Amino acid sequence: MVSFYPGPSRVHDEVPRWTAEAAKKGILSMNHRSMEFMHLAEDTVLRLRQKLNVPRTYTVFFVSSATECWEIIAQSFVQRRSVHCYNGAFGEKWYQYTNKLRPGAQALRFNLQQPLDVEDLVLDREDVLCITQNETSNGSSVAPSTLHAIRTKYRAPLIAVDATSSMAGIELNFTKADLWFASVQKCFGLPAGLALLICSPRALERAEAIGERDHYNSVLFMREMMRSWQTTHTPNVLGIYLLNRALHKMRVIAETGAITKERAKAWFNFVESLPALQPLIANKNVRSSTVITVSGETTYLEKLKAAAKRKGFLLGNGYGEYKTTTLRIANFPVITDREINSLKRFLKGFKA
Ligand SMILES: *Cc1c(COP(=O)(O)O)cnc(C)c1O
Numbered sequence: 001m002v003s004f005y006p007g008p009s010r011v012h013d014e015v016p017r018w019t020a021e022a023a024k025k026g027i028l029s030m031n032h033r034s035m036e037f038m039h040l041a042e043d044t045v046l047r048l049r050q051k052l053n054v055p056r057t058y059t060v061f062f063v064s065s066a067t068e069c070w071e072i073i074a075q076s077f078v079q080r081r082s083v084h085c086y087n088g089a090f091g092e093k094w095y096q097y098t099n100k101l102r103p104g105a106q107a108l109r110f111n112l113q114q115p116l117d118v119e120d121l122v123l124d125r126e127d128v129l130c131i132t133q134n135e136t137s138n139g140s141s142v143a144p145s146t147l148h149a150i151r152t153k154y155r156a157p158l159i160a161v162d163a164t165s166s167m168a169g170i171e172l173n174f175t176k177a178d179l180w181f182a183s184v185q186k187c188f189g190l191p192a193g194l195a196l197l198i199c200s201p202r203a204l205e206r207a208e209a210i211g212e213r214d215h216y217n218s219v220l221f222m223r224e225m226m227r228s229w230q231t232t233h234t235p236n237v238l239g240i241y242l243l244n245r246a247l248h249k250m251r252v253i254a255e256t257g258a259i260t261k262e263r264a265k266a267w268f269n270f271v272e273s274l275p276a277l278q279p280l281i282a283n284k285n286v287r288s289s290t291v292i293t294v295s296g297e298t299t300y301l302e303k304l305k306a307a308a309k310r311k312g313f314l315l316g317n318g319y320g321e322y323k324t325t326t327l328r329i330a331n332f333p334v335i336t337d338r339e340i341n342s343l344k345r346f347l348k349g350f351k352a
Helices: 013-024 036-054 066-077 089-101 144-153 201-210 219-226 237-249 251-272 300-312 339-351
Strands: 059-064 081-084 106-109 128-132 158-160 179-183 195-200 291-295 326-330
Touching: 013 237, 036 059, 036 237, 059 066, 066 089, 066 128, 066 158, 066 179, 066 195, 066 201, 066 219, 081 089, 089 128, 089 158, 128 144, 128 237, 144 158, 158 201, 195 201, 201 219, 251 291, 251 339, 300 326, 300 339
Parallel strands: 081 106, 081 128, 128 158, 158 179
Antiparallel strands: 059 195, 179 195, 291 326
């Protein structure tokens, strides 16, 4: 079965081999206070900088999930107010969880067929602006130029970006925001249970001014530990090892991102050529490159998904309000051209 699910997604072919290697090397019971772990953590952060262009000045933290990042940001970085711009289910969940921890969060819904309108945004110095760069639920995305325009208009507020289904798939300019996060079971092509939280120096200064120290995952404690390449709790050491192996193998993100964009363009052209299907996102400027969301008639989609499964292709269900009217196809780096071509052949030949 080839998984085209947009998370958890197809993993690197080498994951079984890397895992066996980890067992042999004693990684599975490695002490997280040992020198060996500290070297592994340090090397992994170094590779992230090399392969994904994470700036030297930004601090990388190992956490367990993107959902945990929502919580950490609410606890440690939001003092007065968070402002959430979203058009889909993940952005909305982020808003809801934050609002429970820090009541008074502001929700700004925008149309999924339109770019986020920077002119509509009014932010105070102390706000945290929360943006879902790639909305996995519907396949819309916020363009780099939009993030750039927001940063240019607002220097003072913190900008937090959920890049869970785009980091390691497309090139991101980390300098245009303060907090970035992603879990590894999407574009990284790794098993779930590990996520990265990447913080600008300004974000950490803000956290220091707020001084929140009530949780094991308060960012100030995490930073204290990360100074010696450690974590506040026993982390997913195997997950970090697999990430390290994957990063060593990975191309630099400029190359991967260009391939992802090309493949996405080809996917959209292909979908548009099929009579029964069309891209959910009509506006090319806000289409995700990593999650291809396709709409069609509900019974047709059901038959298509079932037939695909029999042929060995796992397609993603629609999500939330688009559950029955769309399906989603991951366009993640570890999926091979051969796999994509055979799925396209199947889709082209399918008769309901
Ligand atoms: C998958 C996803 C999440 C949740 O990730 P977890 O690792 O399960 O917490 C959050 N945001 C977006 C955009 C996602 O795609």
